[in-house]
Amino acid sequence: MELITEPYWWQDGAELPPVCHDVPAKADMVVVGAGFTGLGAALAAAEKGAEVVVFDAGQPGQGASTRNGGMIGAPHRPEFVQELKTYGRDLAVRIVREGAEGYAHTRALHEASGVFQHTGRVQMAFTRAHFEAMAERVRLIHELAPQETRLLNREELQDHIRSDLYFGGLYYPDHGAVQPRLAHDGLMKRARDAGVTICAECAVTAMKPEGDGFRLTTEAGEIRARRLVWATNGYTGLQSRWLARRIFRVPSFIIATEELPEGVIDRLAPGRRMMVESRARHSYFRPSPDGKRIIFGGRAALVSIDEREAARRLQRTMAEIWPEAAEWKLSHSWQGWLGFTFARNPYVGSHEGVHFAYGYSGNGVALSPWLGRKAALRAMGDPEGTTAFAETRLESRPYHIGGTPWFMALASPWWRFVVDARETARARRDREMRR
Incomplete structure (x- = not known):
């Protein structure tokens, strides 16, 4: 048998959405990236009544969201002890406790889709x-x-x-497992049922501030958005060079x-x-x-x-x-x-009006839908967007310009x-x- 170089998970799953050839003229919120982070953001905004459009340069979820091992649990990182030294007792405790809260949120989403396995x-x-x-x-x-x-x-x-x-x-x-492709399918269905428009294989090629929002150029046309969430994590390109320099x-x-x-x-x-x-x-x-x-x-x-x-x-x-x-x-x-991130912690923040959540550093299955939600709520000015992960460090390095890290x-x-x-x-x- 010849070795298959696509994820084992992809042999199952819902039918992939068609290529997007037409985009809406405007939206309350545009989300760039349709993986776990982007869908978490889109779902949170839609549930608050926003009109949301999500763009993905490829097929939704075919980045890290459906290429991982499907392990999910409250943060178990060995770096917890280091976080205590770096951030101090109060913030370190809030990070760990919010990690548990984020896991409970994501687990509930996957339980509703019938894809969560309680394994430990x-x-x-x-x-x-x-x-x-x-x-x-x-x-x-x-x-x-x-x-x-x-x-x-x-x-x-x-x-x-x-x-x-x-x-x-x-x-x-308390930890468990999901089949990543089926987990992503479940989140995508939930987002669509909430009214989210998902544009597949439609890359955002440029963005610029305009009035009280943004104008984005995509491969299928332009769209104006009042709010913008960038949710590309390890697939962040140079369209947002400031973000790209702060993630590798x-x-x-x-x-x-x-x-x-x-x-x-x-x-x-x-x-x-x-x-x-x-x-x-x-x-x-x-x-x-x-x-x-x-x-x-x-x-x-x-x-x-x-x-x-x-x-x-x-x-x-x-x-x-x-x-x-x-x-x-x-x-x-x-x-x-x-x-x-260079600090090895997830970060939720904004730059020049663009909101983002990324840098999960190996803990994305549990945290990405939760922190995507936080990024969207922060973009909407909702107090529920408060998160300890907005207080971690986000650093750049002079030698990293974004894209493939040569070092x-x-x-x-x-x-x-x-x-x-x-x-x-x-x-x-x-x-x-x-x-």
């Missing part, structure tokens, strides 16, 4: 130091922003994943196995959890919704590479976890772009041959000491 998530400690850091993180979470978490020792971890690679883990019982994109690569023999997944992943590693490769993996395949993602490189080479690298990592995976056949290999090409070999190699050697020493 386990983060596995690759080194002894990572496990010790997890213990500290649990202590802080319980003290400052209570949510259900459970530290697992090495033996307890075996109830969730059968592998000798790890030193323990951290279990988030990092590729994430995912493979899907062919259907595995009956009983394999129950034996190797008995909890059928969403699973995330602590090591620098940022591997994340899960059973497919039907429980017949493993979907395995990670940082095969810091730059875009051929999907077949990415598949080889990811399968080697997968075989370190489960040695028998070296013999599994793969059906799909694909990649997508994650949007990162990642320099960082990629350092990451692979120094950072990853050093961490792997540390884990090997830890395992030898464990014996």
Whole structure:
């Protein structure tokens, strides 16, 4: 079977909308980008009575929104401890608590569409130091922003994943999963039912302030909007150079196995959890919704590479976890772009009247519809738009002009041959000491 280089998720889903050839002359709000962020923004504005038009340069959702692993939960980032140091106790607590609120909001949307699976998530400690850091993180979470978490020792971890690679883990019982394409289909239907117009394969090529709003040029004509939300995250181009300079994109690569023999997944992943590693490769993996395949993602490189080479690298990592995976056949290999801010935190804000939410840094499935909603409400002057993520840092760098980040090409070999190699050697020493 030839390797398919489109997302496994795309084999299901609703019929794609037709190419847009005619656009309305005006709208209360225009949203650029029809992924999770843009649809969250459009839905919030429409529910407040606004006439909303959404433009997407490609097919709606075919960026990161339907290329991810489909894992969803309240923010579980290891950087929580760093956020406490960076932002101080008050803001760090508000960020974490709003993350939980955002997850509840997004989960409710997907439950209404019937696509949410309650699976739980386990983060596995690759080194002894990572496990010790997890213990500290649990202590802080319980003290400052209570949510259900459970530290697992090495033996307890075996109830969730059968592998000798790890030193323990951290279990988030409330987390879950979605099939990303079906989740996006559900949000798009909800937005359309609320009266939102969605223009597919119709890029916005220029924008300029005009009166009390904006005039936008698209591939199918011009439109005037009173309010504008830019929702392109890791696919932000140079049409908004100010935004593009403050976000950089990092590729994430995912493979899907062919259907595995009956009983394999129950034996190797008995909890059928969403699973995330602590090591620098940022591997994340899960059973497919039907429980017949493993979907395995990670940082095969810091730059875009051929999907077949990415598949080889990811399968080697997968075989370190489960040695028998070296013999599994793969059906799909694909990649997508994650949007990162330099502070590694999402940000909601505005510049010269253009509102935006982006930089989810790997936490977009849960947060993007919620923060898209916040961006739209802020654009409308609604007090419900208040968010702690408007108080995080948004920085630029002199060497980043937007678009493809050239500096990642320099960082990629350092990451692979120094950072990853050093961490792997540390884990090997830890395992030898464990014996």
